[in-house]
Amino acid sequence: MNNLIKKSRKLVGNFKHSAKISKKLKAVQLQLGIPVHRMVQDEPTRWNSTYYMLKRLLEQKDAIVLLSSKGDAILSVDMIPDDWKTMEFGVQLLEIFETATNQLSKENSTISEIIPLIHTVMKVTKNQDVSGSGLMGLKNDLISSMKRRYPSVEANLTLACATILDPRFKDLPFQSQDHLLAAKNKLLREMEGEDSFNSRIHWTDSSTTSGVPVSVEESSKEQGFWTRYAEIFSQSSPVQQPTLVGYAEELEQYLQEQPLNPNQADMLGSYWFSSPHLRLKQVAKKYLCVPPSTVLSERLFSAAGNICDQKRNRLDPERIKMLVFLNKNLK
Structure with missing residues (x-):
């Protein structure tokens, strides 16, 4: 992959530094009906710029190959068919990371998206078939890095509570029932207040039932990030049956409602503004905050x-x- 990136940078640099070859590229783009786009040069300090560079090269592959076949010396970069194949697999592998980065960088994103986002990235990356592309090492490195950076993200009660309070996710994306129970009990304490907390209001492990599937509009064929999330977590998920005492009833009623479309945003302005769960609404205002980011x-x-x-x-x-x-x- 490192060798491929070096070749790609050199190839893009040839276009960037020559007005003549850029003009020829535009003529070939029009001839082939390819989008008239300029090449993208990556910035070493920003990984997604490398992704954009490779993606743009794939888009312009036919034009580049045609120019090379005409004998332009300025395009004398040793790009072989296997390089293009590796580039295609590499872009597919990095796509979910770029999509997740953009999702969490939106102005209306909240910390409730972190747990489902990380789980979705992990599952999509594990399911990527890169056999024969020479990128198995990159795939394993990405998975190992995710595990090292986020060893137990569900154990963070702030993130876990925020995820439950997001009407798009609730308890569906949780992998650990222990962490889910801890977050539910934390919410009960928040609802009742630390001073008046009664130890008898606790979730208890009992029989499990099928969870409520995430609602996704059937007409939408878009393969966006939350569409992938819905494909992964729309299966039946075990839900702990609570011992309904006091505030637990309100929380359970909320969890039994149909989750919203994962592509829907602005929970405070839409769902929670008119929600009948008055105590839970006050807790949601506390937890559905903006993720720390520059x-x-x-x-x-x-x-x-x-x-x-x-x-x-x-x-x-x-x-x-x-x-x-x-x-x-x-x-």
């Missing part, structure tokens, strides 16, 4: 750079601050 702050710097450009370089700092504020807050 993405939004970096986007803010980008917005400032777009506002204060070469044609508007005489704006005073206060005016720039006001324009950025309006840009990020006006709907």
Whole structure:
């Protein structure tokens, strides 16, 4: 994979540094009916830029091969058929990571997405068939890295409670019943209040029944991230039957409702705003928060750079601050 990336960087660099070959590429793109896109050069510090570079090369493969067949010396990169095959498998392998990254970088994402997101990435990666592509080592490294970085994400009660309180997921994505029970009991304590918590209000292990499948619109054929999640976790999942005492009734009624479409967002503004589960609603406001990330702050710097450009370089700092504020807050 490292050798393939080096070859790809050199190939893309040839297009980037030659206006002549870029013009020829555009002519071939129009001839073949391929999207007229420029090549993407990757940034070593951002892994997804390498993914975008490889994906763009695959999109322009026919144009590149045709240009090479015409004897353009500037395209003299030792790309063999096996390289293209490896590139295709590599893009398929990295696609779920890029999709998950974008999903968690949205402005309306919440920490409730972390557990189902990690489980979905792990399962999709394990199920990827890369036999014969030379990428089995990369696949195993990705899986090992995920296990090392997130050894027991369900054990984090904050994330677990947030996942349960997300009406799209509830208790479906949990792999460990022990962690699920711990999160449910944590929610009961939150609902009742730590001071008045009664130890008899606890979930007890008893018989299991089939869980409620995730509702996904049948008309949607989009293979998005949450569509993959639904395919994995829409199967029957064991649900612990509680001993219904006090606040446990409200939590159980919530869990027995049909989960929302996984592609639906803005739970606080839609579901929880009109929810009849009044005590649980107060807890949801506490847990459905934004994941810690530098993405939004970096986007803010980008917005400032777009506002204060070469044609508007005489704006005073206060005016720039006001324009950025309006840009990020006006709907």
